[in-house]
Amino acid sequence: MILTDPLVQRMLLVGLLVGVTAPIVGTYLVQRRMALMGDGIGHVALAGVAAGWLAGSAAGLAERDALAIPGAVIFAIGGAVIVERMRSHGSAADVGMAILFYGGIATGVLLIGAAGGSNANLLGYLFGSISTVSWTDVWLTVALAALIIGVGIGLRRSLFAVTHDQEFARSTGLPVGMLNIVVAILAAVTITVAMRVVGVLLVSALMILPVAIAQLTTHSFNRTMLIAMAVGGAITVAGISITLYYDLQPGALIVVLGVAAYIAVSAMASLRRSRGARR
Amino acid sequence: MADAPDTRTPLVASGVRVVLGGNEILHGVGLTVRAGEAVAVMGGNGSGKSTLVRALVGALPTSAGEIRVFGGERDAAAYDRIGYVPQRVTAAAGVAADAREVVVSGLLGRGRLLAPRRAKQRAVAALSDLGIGWLAHRNVATLSGGQQQRVLIARALVRDPDLLILDEPMSGVDVPSQEALAHALEERKARGGAIVIVLHELGALAPLIDRAVVLEDGYVTHVGEPPAALGTHALPGHDHLHAHEDPPAPTAGPIDMGVPT
Incomplete structure (x- = not known):
């Protein structure tokens, strides 16, 4: 039985955790129209991966990519906090973000070359490399997923208040600035975790697509988040399972499954609406 | 949320200056509201009335002046006693939310990041007080302008505030909602609540208003009896004596607060 293969177990576990947690932050980002x-942030995280790689090889570590994920977490958080500062100050945020993002990916490519990494290594981060997850990766994912679930769901009322109506939230005395930073940090952590599964280029899709699908089915914020988590988990596990039998790229397949689900659900929703309208 | 009778003045603001984008919008504005008093802040577009209430609730920083709520600095206790009804934004947020979820966020505050017990029941009760309990599970974005306005008022009233601050609550609001609003404000006032309300014209709220403060270009130009004629030069689209449909949605998002009105 294929499920007894430890690698398959690791892949499915990491996939499930990432699929379920990515839409949590995704819901807040969509709420905020971001x-x-x-x-x-994924682009900036890539620079962190490369910096970690460089640090690892400079320190002469046996596994040169041991510091890649910690580097990505640090860079992603830094990038997310900078974006949040730009957003809250409303100052040329658009161009500022573009510079940050392209700077991130270009720096990443340069650094990873300098650290002796190959294009293959880089592709692993750009498109995901779930088929190489180790138990260390699994435990790291479990810890970060627990953090995202605990904070992202535990503080959902406050985070909703701040992303829904910041001015009112301020009037109630909620620590708006701090909560905005919490969203930014959660986004950064989510992205670094999801990078492993779908890669930097598709990381946003895993955060946003399940939310887009959930939105078609409910008018409640809390339920949108819950349904999105279920959808995210389902498409990730389904995608990884399919790649066990067919030689397909898992990250891309997961995203294509999500897009297909979105099209199917929105077709059903509009069919139902037009029926309701005719009545 | 008052425990013992409070003799301190709900709101004393003096010399308030606000600078937005390098322009001073308010040039030293004062405003005092006593318990059981309803004060209308009036003035044309761009007079600074919205900027003033945003500064009062702490949504905008002041560059000078003093704002005292119940005699003190704005600490957690003072924040808890303020209920703020911002101008209704018709642009939908990215993710739908139902009315109950919106009202529950009124139960949060400094040091209260989690919803208190029975938050959902309290939110539904607040909606019911405004006659829209049956809309608790509806997407707020699909409600009429008047219904949306009542949701925002329920979000402020669920806090049981002693100082209620409302920004143009009557604009784009149907007659039943205007009546529900006037009723809720009367009740609040009769219980000793203080009310600050930004209005284009007095309209249905005329019997409620004790005093008016008129702003022009960021200066206070009149304090006292509400000017009866002021409403007549309100801009087109702001005749609130009859119900009308929602104005077209502004392009700004729900959390946009950069542009002064």
């Missing part, structure tokens, strides 16, 4: 923020 759906593409994940994309940009």
Whole structure:
């Protein structure tokens, strides 16, 4: 039985955790109309991967990529906090973000070359490399997923208040600035975790697509988040399972499954609406 | 949320200056509201009335002046006693939310990041008080302008505030909602609540208003009896004596607060 293979177990576990947690932050980002923020932070995280790689080889570590994920976490958080500062100050945020993002990916490519990494290594981060997950990766994912679930769901009322109506939230005395930073940090952590499964280029898709699908089915914020988590988990596990039998790229397949699900659900939703309208 | 009778003045603001984008919008504005008093802040577009209430609730920083709520600095206790009804934004947020979820966020505050017990029941009760309990599970973005306005008022009233601050609550609001709003404000006032309300014209709220403060270009130009004629030069689209449909949605998002009105 294929499920007894430890690698398959690791892949499915990491996939499930990432699929379930990515839409949590995705819901807040969509709420704030910053759906593409994940994309940009992913680019910055790539520079972190490369910096970690460089540090690892400079320190002469046996596994040169041991510091890649810690580097990505640090860079992603830094990038997310900078984006949040730009957003809250409303100062040329658009161009500022573009510079940050392209700077991130270009720096990443240069550094990874300098650290002796190959294009293959780089591709692993750009498109995901779930088929190489180790138990260390699994435990790291479990820890970060627990953090995202605990904070992202535990503080959902406050985070909703701040992303829904910041001015009112301020009037109630909620620590708006701090909560905005919490969203930014959660986004950064989510992106670094999801990078392993779908890669930097598709990381945003895993955060946003399940939310887009969930939105078609409910009018409640809480339920949108819950349904999105279920959808995210389902498409990730389904995608990884399919790649066990067919030689397909898992990250891309997961995203294509998500897009197909979105089209199917929105077709059903509009069919139902037009029926309701005719009545 | 008052425990013992409070003799301190709900709101004393003096010399308030606000600078937005390098321009001074308010040039030293004062405003005092006592318990059981309803004060209308009036003035044309761009007079600074919205900027003033945003500064009062702490949504905008002041560059000078003093704002005292119940005699003190704005600490957690003072924040808890303020209920703020911002101008209704018709642009939908990215993710739908139902009315109950929006009202529950009124139960949060400094040091209260989690919803208190029975938050959902309290939110539904607040909606019911405004006659829209049956809309608790509806997407707020699909409600009429008047219904949306009542949701925002329920979000402020669920806090049981002693100082209620409302920004143009009557604009784009149907007659039943205007009545529900006037009723809720009367009740609040009768219980000793203080009310600050930005209005284009007095309209249905005329009997409620004790005093008016008129702003022009960021200066206070009149304090006292509400100017009866002021409403007549309100801009087109702001005749609130009859119900009308929602104005077209502004392009700004729900959390946009950069542009002064």
